[in-house]
Amino acid sequence: MFTESELIEALRQRNPEAFSYLFETYSDKIYRLAMSLLGSEDEAEGIVQDSFLRLFEKLDQFEGRAKLGTWLYRVAYNASIDLLRKRRPVVPLLDEPDDEGLPVPVVYVDWCQAPETILASEEASLELERAIAQLPKRYRTVFILRDIEGLSTAETAEILSISVSAVKVQLHRARLMLREQLSAYFSERLSTKPKGLAQPKGLAQPKGVNL
Amino acid sequence: MKCEELLTYLSDYIDQNLDEELTEEAQNHLATCQNCRVVLDTTQQTIFLYRKQGTRNIPAGRRQRLFKQLETAFLEKIA
Numbered sequence: 001m002f003t004e005s006e007l008i009e010a011l012r013q014r015n016p017e018a019f020s021y022l023f024e025t026y027s028d029k030i031y032r033l034a035m036s037l038l039g040s041e042d043e044a045e046g047i048v049q050d051s052f053l054r055l056f057e058k059l060d061q062f063e064g065r066a067k068l069g070t071w072l073y074r075v076a077y078n079a080s081i082d083l084l085r086k087r088r089p090v091v092p093l094l095d096e097p098d099d100e101g102l103p104v105p106v107v108y109v110d111w112c113q114a115p116e117t118i119l120a121s122e123e124a125s126l127e128l129e130r131a132i133a134q135l136p137k138r139y140r141t142v143f144i145l146r147d148i149e150g151l152s153t154a155e156t157a158e159i160l161s162i163s164v165s166a167v168k169v170q171l172h173r174a175r176l177m178l179r180e181q182l183s184a185y186f187s188e189r190l191s192t193k194p195k196g197l198a199q200p201k202g203l204a205q206p207k208g209v210n211l
Numbered sequence: 212m213k214c215e216e217l218l219t220y221l222s223d224y225i226d227q228n229l230d231e232e233l234t235e236e237a238q239n240h241l242a243t244c245q246n247c248r249v250v251l252d253t254t255q256q257t258i259f260l261y262r263k264q265g266t267r268n269i270p271a272g273r274r275q276r277l278f279k280q281l282e283t284a285f286l287e288k289i290a
């Protein structure tokens with residue numbers, strides 16, 4: 001374990017353990033962020049590589065005003081956006097939605113107590129990925145950094161170069177949009193009987209069982 | 212508090228960013244409004260499911276290769 005300043009100092013001295021620690025702490029996080037924006041393992045790997053290499057070059061000038069993690073995230077985020085820009089030069093980049101009005105809940109089914117066979121199924125996992133992929137990129141990134149990676153609102157704002165209040169608004173929208181998608185999916189799963197368990201005709205349905 | 216207000220404050224409520232007064236108003240509303248209760252619970256469950264699923268690491272082979280490449284670059288930079 002290193003404190004932030006110990007880590008920077010050890011990295012400057014090219015301490016291999018400090019490198020391992022840095023890699024173990026940040027490589028997966030940065031990869032996930034890049035993956036969510038770019039959707040390509042090769043490109044995401046390239047982003048991790050470039051971000052770390054840039055950090056190595058900057059080590060001597062690193063002022064410690066930004067945390068290493070924040071700095072890496074920021075570099076990786078900007079590099080991912082640059083890559084997107086190159087890929088699709090004409091399309092508006094962050095597909096910014098208009099910020100008017102909150103998404104209004106439509107589905108009011110409580111699926112929290114759904115059985116694990118539904119909540120933790122492979123199909124549900126794919127549905128989670130589909131839902132997050134449909135979010136506007138900015139909302140997606142905010143949701144990932146705040147709710148999945150557990151960063152603070154302030155740190156997220158710094159990484160994305162947006163205001164704290166923008167982070168809050170976008171996170172709120174992202175959560176409500178995802179809730180809506182998942183509610184639609186899970187309420188559907190709860191109301192349909194699992195395949196293969198259909199009762200043969202002529203057999204009485206058990207009473208009081210609500211699938 | 213009305214449903215629309217509860218919805219506006221929902222994330223702040225989840226993140227415990229509301230002051231005492233608003234928190235109490237939200238709790239009072241939630242105690243009597245089934246719909247808002249469901250929206251709150253399913254939003255929290257949504258976050259929980261993503262948190263559970265969202266922490267996948269770099270695939271092992273790729274990760275190992277990347278580690279080696281970066282470690283080499285890191286150690287070569289010794290002045």
Ligand SMILES: [Zn+2]
Binds near residue numbers: 214215
């Ligand atoms: Zn209500």
